Amino acid sequence: MPDLAIQTSGLVKTFDKTRAVDGLDLAVPAGAVYGVLGPNGAGKTTAVRILATLLRPDGGEATVFGHDVVREADAVRSRVSMTGQYASVDDEMTGAENLILLARLLGHRKPAARARAAELLEAFGLTEAGGRQVKTYSGGMRRRLDIAASILNTPDLLFLDEPTTGLDPRSRNQVWDIVRIVVAHGTTVLLTTQYLEEADRLADRIAVIDHGRLIAEGTPGELKSSVGAGSVHVRLRDPATRTEAERLLTEILDTTVYRESDPVSLTARITGNGRDEAAAEQASRALAQLAAAGIVVDDFSLGQPNLDEVFLALTDHRATEETAA
Ligand SMILES: Nc1ncnc2c1ncn2[C@@H]1O[C@H](COP(=O)(O)OP(=O)(O)O)[C@@H](O)[C@H]1O
Ligand SMILES: [Mg+2]
Numbered sequence: 001m002p003d004l005a006i007q008t009s010g011l012v013k014t015f016d017k018t019r020a021v022d023g024l025d026l027a028v029p030a031g032a033v034y035g036v037l038g039p040n041g042a043g044k045t046t047a048v049r050i051l052a053t054l055l056r057p058d059g060g061e062a063t064v065f066g067h068d069v070v071r072e073a074d075a076v077r078s079r080v081s082m083t084g085q086y087a088s089v090d091d092e093m094t095g096a097e098n099l100i101l102l103a104r105l106l107g108h109r110k111p112a113a114r115a116r117a118a119e120l121l122e123a124f125g126l127t128e129a130g131g132r133q134v135k136t137y138s139g140g141m142r143r144r145l146d147i148a149a150s151i152l153n154t155p156d157l158l159f160l161d162e163p164t165t166g167l168d169p170r171s172r173n174q175v176w177d178i179v180r181i182v183v184a185h186g187t188t189v190l191l192t193t194q195y196l197e198e199a200d201r202l203a204d205r206i207a208v209i210d211h212g213r214l215i216a217e218g219t220p221g222e223l224k225s226s227v228g229a230g231s232v233h234v235r236l237r238d239p240a241t242r243t244e245a246e247r248l249l250t251e252i253l254d255t256t257v258y259r260e261s262d263p264v265s266l267t268a269r270i271t272g273n274g275r276d277e278a279a280a281e282q283a284s285r286a287l288a289q290l291a292a293a294g295i296v297v298d299d300f301s302l303g304q305p306n307l308d309e310v311f312l313a314l315t316d317h318r319a320t321e322e323t324a325a
Contacts, residue, residue, distance in 0.1 A: 003065075005030040005157050005188040006051060010060035013046050013212075020046040022212030023060065028190060028205075030065075030156075033183055035203030036192045043212035044192035048159045051190070052082045064157060081155035083146045083163065089134055095145050096121060096130040103152045120148040124178055140171020147178055151187065158182060160191045164198060176202055208314055216314050226313075231269045232283050234290070235299035239263040245295050252286045264298075 006028035013021040021043045028034040036044050049055040051062055053073040061068065067075040089098045096117050103113035121130040124144045129137060134145065143163060150158060160179065164172040179202055183189055193199050199206045200220045208216040208223070216223055232253070236245055242264065249257045249268050257268040270279045283302045290297055 003030040004028060004063075006034075006062070006064055006190065008047075008051075008060065008062040011047070011050065011057050011062055012059035013043075013050060013055065014058050019212050021050065021057070024209070024212065024214055026207055026214070028188070030188045031183075031186065032204035033179060033189045033191055033202050035199035035206040036190065036209060037194070037196065037199040037203075037206050038192075038209040039194055042209045044209065045161055046212075047209075048082070048161050048190065048192060051076075052080055052159055053077055054082075079156040080159065081150040081153070081157075082159040082161070083150040088149050089142070089145055091135040092133060094131055094133055095126055095137070095141075098134060098145065099130075099148060099152065102149050106153050108152075116152055120152070123181060124148050125174065138171065140167050140174055143167060143171065143175055144178060147175070147182070151182055154185060155187055157188045157190065160189060162192055162194065164193070164195065172198070230279050231267055231303050232286065233299075233301045233303065234266045234268075234297055235262075236264045236266070237296035237298050241295045242266065244293065245290055248289050248293060248295075249286055252289055253282055270302075 004027055006026055008024055008026045011021050011024040011026075012019065024043070024047060026047075036047065038044050046055065050057050051064060051069060053069050053076050056070060063069065064076045065079055067079075069076050088102065089095075090101075093101070099117035099120060100110075100113045103116050104110065108116060117130075118127075121127045124147070126141060126144060126148070129141055134142060137145065147160070147163065163179070164175050167175065176198070179189055179191065191199075191202060203220065205217070205219055206223060207214055216226070218226075232249075234245065234249070236242055242259070246257050246259065246266055249266060253268050253270055255268050255270065257266055259265075260267060270282055280302060283300075287297060287300060
């Protein structure tokens, strides 16, 4: 077993009648990016605030690097840092001034504080902007500065609560690069997100949560393979060949093939046995068989399922179970 940065068991937090966190079990390995994926209101921020010792749970247990978040809150605090909805930077000051001030508050002497600020501004592409007031920054620059502020003292565990919400694609990419830099320096990152693509790109493992509960956990690949490896779309030259193409694809892919409203198109979901290569292999075998049978294919595509599909599949499944119960 790898070392665990976070472990929770049966964690509960209730606000009035809302069970924001409702019996959450998490095991977050150290040294990687762990994604907590869920829609608005799923309980992500509440869970993060409990783990960062900002909120007391009503039930269950949570440890951070083996320290209980309630009984050993000081030990937890000494090893974690958080950024997110609570901006720590001052708009009226420059980026550099903010970082230097925060570094001084963390106990660094002035030369060390200046050096650390310069190093982080450089690493996050903010050297030029460092001399400007933060109120002139774009949303992406501000978010990068916020992350820089949270890692002034390289924490063992960094909570990033929806770090790219509201950012344009370019700024989002910059934040992703920064997360990769942070992890490469040995910090474990717990990142919450509503963006399925973000969890897929960044996280080594993902917990999908909804209504305060864990509904799935695994690597992005595992989650995707739980709803199939993707789908093949084929466009035939001659509509008269569709019945034969449908028969061949059903046989080779061992799955259901759908006729599209367009009379020359077929779509099939590939199982792929949980491996992307297997899906690609199956798809190319299918194409070769169609060609061998004299069926001309004008267009062909192999689509990966995205985590959107994964999430929908998982939550639909859950809703069905609940109705049945
Ligand atoms: N301080 C609070 N008081 C009352 N309800 C809250 C409070 N914080 C969160 N909630 C409720 O708990 C649920 C989970 O919220 P939250 O943890 O913020 O979800 P997320 O971060 O995934 O969007 C929501 O229904 C939210 O309205
Ligand atoms: Mg939130």
